[in-house]
Amino acid sequence: MELTDIGANLAHESFAEDLDAVLTRAYDAGVTRLVVTGSDLFSNRHAMSLAERYSGQCFATAGLHPHHAEDWNDELDELIRAGAAAGRLAAVGETGLDFFRDIAPRAAQEKTFAAQLAIACEHDMPVFLHQREAHARFLPILREYLPNLPRAVVHCFTDSREALDAYLDAGCHIGITGWVCDERRGRDLYENVARIPDDRLMIETDCPYLMPRTIRPRPKTRRNEPANLPWVAETIAAARGQSVAEVAALTHANAGRFFGLDAVR
Known part of the structure; x- marks a missing residue:
């Protein structure tokens, strides 16, 4: 059984001291490919560096998270464009809107979101998207660019059934x-995950965040890592009435196609 973690924040400082061990544990758990999330200038550079250092196992995205929207500048623009042009990126992003925390002004979030979607269109790149409590603005902006985007994934989806159906109708992955493993917050997601077509489903840890609450025995650390992805697959399989092997196979294949992982250098 092989798995692809499409959202691993391995540039996070919590992985600085033991990254080799983290990647070994991931591989031993069947997580053979990891898409390393870039979300600001530092993590973009680090993600691309990891993709070079661990070629074939790690792949990079590059973007600006909505929390940092006011940091958008020519240097970031050029870095993302250069990475896309050189074939060093699996996707543009993480980008989108976050009106839950509202760390950056909403106008700045919308402006930088649109700027990154435009870059993805120009370079025929898929996009790795973040949306929290912003569906009403997020989807109209995305729709403007979807005709020229090859693929889009709404990552770490936690929204309503109505939002899910809207993204699926728009053609999104x-x-x-591990939110789906949370019996407190993730009950609606557990009940709705079966609505996702087999060819549009992918899985991720979003580590070091969102430790699956189903892990037994319970970990001594609060840091999530890619080796825990099988617990996400197991819960999704139960929710969808599929075997874990089936969920693993279809999500691994979907990730390969979506990100063009065989073509990323």
Whole structure:
């Protein structure tokens, strides 16, 4: 059984001291490919560096998270464009809107979101998207660019059934994290995950965040890592009435196609 973690924040400082061990544990758990998330200038550079250092196992995205929207500048623009042009990126992003925390002004979030979607269109790149409590603005902006985007994934989806159906109707892929394993917050997601077509489902840890609450025995650390992805697959399989092997196979194949992982250098 092989798995692809489409959202691993391995540039996070919590992985600085033991990254080799983290990647070994991931591989031993069947997580043979990891898409490393870039979300600001530092993590973009680090993600691309990891993709070079661990070629074939790690792949990079590059973008600006909505929390940092006011940091958008020519240097970031050029870095993302250069990475896309050189074939160093699996996707543009993480980009989108976050009106839950509202760390950056909403106008700045919308402006930088549109700027990154435009870059993806120009370079025929898929996009790795973040949306929290912003569906009403997020989807109209995305729709403007969808005709010229090859593929889009709404990562770490936690929204309503109505939002899920809207993204599916728009042709988006959906990334599911350990949120689905949370019996407190993730009950609606558990009940709705079966609505995602087999060819549009992908899975992720969003590590070091969102530790699956189903892990037994319970970990001594609060840091999530890619080796825990099988727990996400197991919960999704139960929710969808599929075997874990089936969920693993279809999500691994979907990730390969979506990100063009055989073509990323």
